[in-house]
Amino acid sequence: MDPLLSNLQHNYINYDDKLEDLYRxxxxxxxxxxxxxxxxxxxxxxxxxEGLTEEQKVNVYSDPEYQKCAVLFxxxxxxxxxxxxxxxxxxxxxxxxxxxxxxxxxxxxxKQLNSENEKRLADFKDYTENYSHMTYAEYLNNK
Numbered sequence: 683m684d685p686l687l688s689n690l691q692h693n694y695i696n697y698d699d700k701l702e703d704l705y706r707x708x709x710x711x712x713x714x715x716x717x718x719x720x721x722x723x724x725x726x727x728x729x730x731x732e733g734l735t736e737e738q739k740v741n742v743y744s745d746p747e748y749q750k751c752a753v754l755f756x757x758x759x760x761x762x763x764x765x766x767x768x769x770x771x772x773x774x775x776x777x778x779x780x781x782x783x784x785x786x787x788x789x790x791x792x793k794q795l796n797s798e799n800e801k802r803l804a805d806f807k808d809y810t811e812n813y814s815h816m817t818y819a820e821y822l823n824n825k
Contacts (some may be wrong), residue, residue: 804822805822805825806818809821
């Protein structure tokens, strides 16, 4: 057997097997990313609105139950969108700067709240130890 030809046989790639493997992986991805088999509720809602006058639509929009569902749904959409775009946002310098500012703002407010709580606790301790003969409201007014 020719040594040059024998080396070629070892480097042979079975494209049929590779293609089959890719199809299996594609099918697995599709099955995990496919939404559950729900009826298209968006289309159903649109059909319910078809034929309504603007006044009737306003009545639907002002229904408390409709508003509650709309607010909750909007929160879900915002959360899903944020999860979807987080990696891109973290690559955006302006977005990162705004997020850092937001984080710093939360930290500052938390610090202020902790400080206020510590002051209230200290006031209450002072009241119970030294001024228990008066009401707490009187204590606070005299302070």
